[in-house]
Amino acid sequence: MTCTDIQAALPGYIDGELDPLRNLEIEQHLQHCGVCSKTYKADQTLQTAIQTGAQYYPAPADLRKRIRSSIPQARKGEPVFPAMPWRWLSVAASVAVVVILAWNLVPRPDGLDAEQFVAQEVVSSHVRSLMASHLVDVSSSDRHAVKPWFTGKLDFSPSVVDLTDHGFPLIGGRLDYLDKKPVAAVVYKRREHVINLFIRPAAQDSPVEHKPVARQGYHLVQWSKAGMTYWVISDLNDTELQEFVRLVQISP
Amino acid sequence: MWKERDEPEQNTLARFEEVILPHMDAAYNLARWLTRNDHDAEDLVQESYLRAFKFFGTFHGANARGWLLTIVRNTCYTWFRENRAEELTTSFNEEIHSTEADPFDPQKLLLQRESSQLLKQALEELPLEFREVLVLRELEGLSYKEIAVIADIPPGTVMSRLARARTRLKQCLSKLLNTEG
Numbered sequence: 001m002t003c004t005d006i007q008a009a010l011p012g013y014i015d016g017e018l019d020p021l022r023n024l025e026i027e028q029h030l031q032h033c034g035v036c037s038k039t040y041k042a043d044q045t046l047q048t049a050i051q052t053g054a055q056y057y058p059a060p061a062d063l064r065k066r067i068r069s070s071i072p073q074a075r076k077g078e079p080v081f082p083a084m085p086w087r088w089l090s091v092a093a094s095v096a097v098v099v100i101l102a103w104n105l106v107p108r109p110d111g112l113d114a115e116q117f118v119a120q121e122v123v124s125s126h127v128r129s130l131m132a133s134h135l136v137d138v139s140s141s142d143r144h145a146v147k148p149w150f151t152g153k154l155d156f157s158p159s160v161v162d163l164t165d166h167g168f169p170l171i172g173g174r175l176d177y178l179d180k181k182p183v184a185a186v187v188y189k190r191r192e193h194v195i196n197l198f199i200r201p202a203a204q205d206s207p208v209e210h211k212p213v214a215r216q217g218y219h220l221v222q223w224s225k226a227g228m229t230y231w232v233i234s235d236l237n238d239t240e241l242q243e244f245v246r247l248v249q250i251s252p
Numbered sequence: 253m254w255k256e257r258d259e260p261e262q263n264t265l266a267r268f269e270e271v272i273l274p275h276m277d278a279a280y281n282l283a284r285w286l287t288r289n290d291h292d293a294e295d296l297v298q299e300s301y302l303r304a305f306k307f308f309g310t311f312h313g314a315n316a317r318g319w320l321l322t323i324v325r326n327t328c329y330t331w332f333r334e335n336r337a338e339e340l341t342t343s344f345n346e347e348i349h350s351t352e353a354d355p356f357d358p359q360k361l362l363l364q365r366e367s368s369q370l371l372k373q374a375l376e377e378l379p380l381e382f383r384e385v386l387v388l389r390e391l392e393g394l395s396y397k398e399i400a401v402i403a404d405i406p407p408g409t410v411m412s413r414l415a416r417a418r419t420r421l422k423q424c425l426s427k428l429l430n431t432e433g
Binding site for chain 2: 008010011012015017041042043045046047049050051053054055056057058059060063064066067068070071124127130131190191192193214215216217235236237238239240
């Protein structure tokens with residue numbers, strides 16, 4: 001490829017929108033072309049400057065109030081699937097086995113399988129955490145403050161990593177529930193985008209890897225590692241979220 | 253994808269609150285950058301939300317933020333057509349402008365204490381169509397595909413428009429940096 005071709009493709013390279021082959025071609029070119037690599041560095045610095053320096057305008061509180069009252073009031077805090085047919089079963093069941101049986105045998109509303117159902121719960125938890133001004137129970141950017149906070153509240157110890165240097169500052173932790181079991185919710189941010197990382201011990205039959213899915217404008221990634229299951233959800237773009245996932249996965 | 257069932261109205265409202273309301277910051281940020289003032293941005297976001305609620309039946313649950321931002325963007329453009337038509341027609345002559353400026357030195361920007369203010373000024377000077385793709389890309393972190401839908405342009409145009417927007421922004425910045433001394 002000529003320098004003209006490279007320069008034309010640089011924006012796509014910087015934005016992570018090119019296919020791997022093209023990326024490789026550009027990387028190789030940048031290594032030995034001073035002119036192109038200078039343009040690349042300038043554009044990348046500009047991008048960082050905008051992302052970190054340009055103001056993000058959050059909606060003012062009174063506008064929020066005005067919009068809420070202008071749209072007819074609905075009952076709040078309703079579960080996404082009201083009156084689930086299996087719900088009474090799990091309440092009545094005093095033995096876990098019964099719950100598990102009910103889990104597998106009773107069809108879910110809308111024909112969701114267990115995995116989709118939990119995914120929907122992850123989305124709902126994420127949305128609730130953003131809406132109810134209850135994002136964190138413990139607010140700290142220090143992982144040595146967040147991790148011990150979970151002790152005694154959970155029967156497992158979730159890993160809390162510091163990713164500030166990678167542009168994902170830690171916001172805090174929260175106790176949450178997924179699929180009727182307590183989970184650790186560790187909250188990070190990228191610019192103005194909130195990232196919820198849910199952690200809990202993996203079920204035995206839980207598959208190890210899942211494809212990322214998009215739900216209601218959020219990206220959701222699930223994986224299992226060392227006996228724990230992780231869900232990451234955010235409205236952050238897929239590329240940056242994958243970067244976050246990779247960083248969490250490689251941290252000890 | 254979640255099927256629409258025969259929900260009573262209460263459930264539609266609850267669903268709207270759960271799915272669309274959380275994206276109000278994104279809606280306001282876009283409207284604020286497009287209009288460049290608080291007052292108009294607030295009015296337009298409120299109007300967008302009323303429209304979104306009215307057309308919520310047409311939302312099929314794929315990308316709530318993108319869906320809402322498309323409505324916000326269209327509402328803003330209607331407002332521009334009625335109130336600031338000149339902003340839509342001002343075409344920027346890239347040929348003339350591209351010859352004048354000194355090369356942009358990003359390090360110089362980073363060294364500025366007021367870099368955030370300079371960026372704001374430079375971004376606000378950009379033509380509307382450039383400003384919107386930059387805000388959607390850099391501040392919302394949207395993909396080219398998502399931007400194409402919201403800005404109503406072919407996916408192939410997004411990259412070239414972003415490239416032109418960045419070139420123009422660099423020119424603005426180097427002009428501002430040089431006058432700042």
